[in-house]
Amino acid sequence: MWEDGVVGDENQPIWRRAATHTLHTSLILKASLEERLHEQTGLLLADNEALLHLEKEGSLLRMSEIAQRLILSRGGTTKVIDRLEEMGLVVRRPDPKDRRATTVSITAAGRQAQAEARRVIDTVLEEMWAAHLTDEEAGLLVEIMDRVARANRGES
16 A cells, blocks of 8 residues: 555455556656656657657658557657657658658667667666566566556457
């Protein structure tokens, strides 16, 4: 129980308490990550996520593919890409295979910004997460979260 039962009380089933604590902790981490990332790099978490996918892909991604990977609406994705393009971190072009579609690619400045964002995120996660867990505990959490994520994406 945290802060006088704000997160969940001990009379609830353990699965509910675990879920509630996971969600609450995630919100705390996300807020801190977002604040520090924006403060130090000018990027938001969604910006960083878009850059990660573009860098990983190593080629052009369609806007619809980015939206799907970020789990954002098309409008939300457009806002992210607009912001990144304005910062010179991505380039948007018509898709040469389908003139109705738009592709996005990461620039050299985008790769550099993503690398800096990675350093900030790693620092925050080390301070707020890794410092409080053993490697064994972290491994168990990864296993559990992977299982829950797969089950809710319809995977086995």
